[in-house]
Amino acid sequence: MSKNRDDATLRVYAALEEYERALDMAAKHGALLAAELPQARLDGNFAMEVAQGAFTHFYNSLSTIVTARGQVVDGHRALAVVQRKFNLPVVAGGEKTPPEKLIEAGAPSLRVA
16 A cells, blocks of 8 residues: 555545534534524514525525535545545544444434434
């Protein structure tokens, strides 16, 4: 196995981990904003029409983040194919349990929708 390929694999893994964290943080902060918007309207005693355009844009942006997250999951699957095809090192971080292990163990699904 090539040291260059091993090094490249580790760099891709590190970049992917950082990207996943950034997407999850964006989703978290977007969800917090989405929860705060209606509360602010209620607290301010504003009519529903006030800032409806902002509501629409922010909620749509959160939907886009969730879609992007799904694309990253699909990207994982594509990289797994490359990893197996070229016998690249398997890298995993922390105590993450892969989805297939959850299914094997009969654990409840983490899927929300």
